[in-house]
Amino acid sequence: MHASATARYDIVIVGTGAGGGTLASRMSKSGKRICLIERGGFLPRERENWDEKAVCVEGRYTARETWYDKDDKPSAPYTHYWVGGNTKVYGAALLRLREFDFGEVRHFGGVSPAWPISYADLEPYYTEAERLYSVHGERGLDPCEPPAGAPYPFPPVPHEPRIAELYDDLRALGHRPFPMALGVRLPNPQHPHAPYRLSSFDGYPDLTEVKADSHVVGVNPALARGNVTLLTGARAERILTDRSGSQATGVEVVRDDGDRMFIRGDVICVACGAINSAALFLRSASDRHPRGLANGSGLVGRNYMTHHNGLFIAVSNVSNPSQFQKTFGMTDFYQGADDSDLPLGTVQLMGRLDRASLGSLAKERMPGVPVERIATHSVDFFLTAQDLPDPENRVTLREDGSIKVAYRDTNAEAYRRLERKLMEVLDSVDRLHRRGGSSTYLTSRLGVSGVSHQNGTMRFGHDPRTSVLDTFCRTHELENLYVVDSSFFPSCGAVNPSLTIMANALRIGDHIIGRMSAGGSAHRRAAAGALR
Numbered sequence: 350m351h352a353s354a355t356a357r358y359d360i361v362i363v364g365t366g367a368g369g370g371t372l373a374s375r376m377s378k379s380g381k382r383i384c385l386i387e388r389g390g391f392l393p394r395e396r397e398n399w400d401e402k403a404v405c406v407e408g409r410y411t412a413r414e415t416w417y418d419k420d421d422k423p424s425a426p427y428t429h430y431w432v433g434g435n436t437k438v439y440g441a442a443l444l445r446l447r448e449f450d451f452g453e454v455r456h457f458g459g460v461s462p463a464w465p466i467s468y469a470d471l472e473p474y475y476t477e478a479e480r481l482y483s484v485h486g487e488r489g490l491d492p493c494e495p496p497a498g499a500p501y502p503f504p505p506v507p508h509e510p511r512i513a514e515l516y517d518d519l520r521a522l523g524h525r526p527f528p529m530a531l532g533v534r535l536p537n538p539q540h541p542h543a544p545y546r547l548s549s550f551d552g553y554p555d556l557t558e559v560k561a562d563s564h565v566v567g568v569n570p571a572l573a574r575g576n577v578t579l580l581t582g583a584r585a586e587r588i589l590t591d592r593s594g595s596q597a598t599g600v601e602v603v604r605d606d607g608d609r610m611f612i613r614g615d616v617i618c619v620a621c622g623a624i625n626s627a628a629l630f631l632r633s634a635s636d637r638h639p640r641g642l643a644n645g646s647g648l649v650g651r652n653y654m655t656h657h658n659g660l661f662i663a664v665s666n667v668s669n670p671s672q673f674q675k676t677f678g679m680t681d682f683y684q685g686a687d688d689s690d691l692p693l694g695t696v697q698l699m700g701r702l703d704r705a706s707l708g709s710l711a712k713e714r715m716p717g718v719p720v721e722r723i724a725t726h727s728v729d730f731f732l733t734a735q736d737l738p739d740p741e742n743r744v745t746l747r748e749d750g751s752i753k754v755a756y757r758d759t760n761a762e763a764y765r766r767l768e769r770k771l772m773e774v775l776d777s778v779d780r781l782h783r784r785g786g787s788s789t790y791l792t793s794r795l796g797v798s799g800v801s802h803q804n805g806t807m808r809f810g811h812d813p814r815t816s817v818l819d820t821f822c823r824t825h826e827l828e829n830l831y832v833v834d835s836s837f838f839p840s841c842g843a844v845n846p847s848l849t850i851m852a853n854a855l856r857i858g859d860h861i862i863g864r865m866s867a868g869g870s871a872h873r874r875a876a877a878g879a880l881r
């Protein structure tokens with residue numbers, strides 16, 4: 350291999366998003382020498398961070414890449430390559446999976462498989478992740494929330510008046526909305542003077558760094574400890590192994606200037622996001638791993654899931670001047686509804702939709718109505734129904750090395766019913782107020798480029814024939830290679846994925862450190878063999 354530079358570390362982490370950034374924060378406390386490899390740079394803090402046109406229309410912070418669908422149709426993936434990964438623009442809704450999501454669950458589209466660990470195994474790490482990411486919320490109101498070891502670290506973000514009114518209406522009608530769990534570092538005794546603006550938040554970078562993202566919360570504190578090196582503009586091209594193929598020896602990296610490096614590590618943790626991590630494993634095929642690294646099962650890249658997500662804009666004659674409306678969610682239909690025995694999903698508010706997207710959504714249903722009028726009289730919801738694993742929904746590489754994501758709906762009936770349920774609920778709110786005419790609903794499902802909730806491409810499990818990773822997210826086939834992003838999900842529930850990725854990263858971090866520090870650690874012995 351031709352590498353202009355080599356360096357050696359105890360631990361190498363590839364990717365700095367929810368998985369990698371959180372893992373870095375945990376591992377850095379061990380004093381081990383750690384290298385973070387990140388293909389992006391630091392997202393610039395600039396005026397355009399909050400500019401609707403720059404962010405939503407021009408895609409200023411979105412990856413400049415082309416991926417292909419099952420029919421080889423190109424599209425630009427809605428993904429973000431920066432220190433902090435997609436959490437730089439995420440909405441920081443940090444919900445736990447439900448306890449029953451860890452078991453087998455029947456859905457309209459099929460069966461959601463059980464996890465090889467239980468909710469109880471992850472619970473302490475959920476509590477810790479909520480602390481790390483300053484989650485604001487209130488327990489006891491979400492009807493299917495799982496048991497928690499501690500209250501939320503901070504009280505909920507207050508509703509603005511229009512949202513408070515809607516929240517009260519829903520409760521008056523017998524529904525059970527709850528304050529959204531949000532990762533924000535609002536002014537508090539530790540940050541008394543933090544300036545902040547939450548209005549451009551969901552889908553936007555945060556100039557004030559009040560949003561608890563993995564750069565601010567994970568990477569920055571890790572770098573401050575002095576034992577962590579960060580390489581930016583450094584794309585992992587391949588993971589290399591020893592001759593036996595049972596040990597990863599390091600990562601081949603291509604820098605933005607074209608320079609190649611080989612970063613050696615005793616332990617390698619991959620956290621590039623479920624699509625890029627699978628692509629990296631496939632790209633790392635070798636004589637010993639002809640179908641892709643750790644791919645004896647043939648499952649690397651398969652069972653890709655992304656949730657059935659969509660926008661639901663309710664336009665009424667009541668004005669909504671809220672700056673930040675993302676303050677409640679509703680799981681009343683998570684396990685079913687009066688007319689559905691099977692699970693539907695989660696309803697939550699989202700940030701205000703940008704004018705350009707709103708205009709194109711409204712073109713057919715509300716011709717001639719000025720977009721400004723719609724924008725000031727709408728409430729924006731985000732709906733999530735569970736996606737189910739299907740081996741044919743998969744990430745592969747095309748001949749030229751570019752990424753192909755084959756995907757077809759698995760559980761669309763649940764999403765359709767969820768949408769209908771929300772319409773019924775909001776119609777009944779209109780009736781409660783005897784409003785003349787009901788609201789107009791503008792709806793849109795996220796398409797194949799909507800990869801923001803990607804997961805499942807290297808599921809974990811007990812059996813190497815039916816899973817890629819073991820229960821600690823270590824590959825079954827390589828002693829010192831871990832995957833610490835959303836790839837490990839065998840099923841994805843119907844809540845936003847980040848808190849689960851973060852909690853799991855803390856769990857895996859503890860496991861790796863424990864293994865490394867156990868006298869005569871297996872990793873060290875393995876690495877010594879690998880590097881001879």
Ligand SMILES: Cc1cc2nc3c(=O)[nH]c(=O)nc-3n(C[C@H](O)[C@H](O)[C@H](O)COP(=O)(O)OP(=O)(O)OC[C@H]3O[C@@H](n4cnc5c(N)ncnc54)[C@H](O)[C@@H]3O)c2cc1C
Pocket residue numbers: 363364365366367368369386387388389427428429430431432433434435436438439440441442443444551552553583584585586620621622623625626629801802803833834835836845846847848850
């Ligand atoms: C607009 C938006 C809003 C969202 N809102 C929410 C929300 O409210 N709540 C929630 O839970 N989730 C939300 N999400 C989803 C959330 O951001 C992701 O689930 C989460 O960031 C995934 O974490 P990850 O570690 O798997 O991957 P990422 O965060 O994507 O991190 C992967 C990292 O790896 C890097 N990388 C990729 N390939 C390579 C390579 N070959 N070499 C080196 N580095 C590489 C990337 O640059 C990136 O930094 C949102 C996403 C978007 C886009």
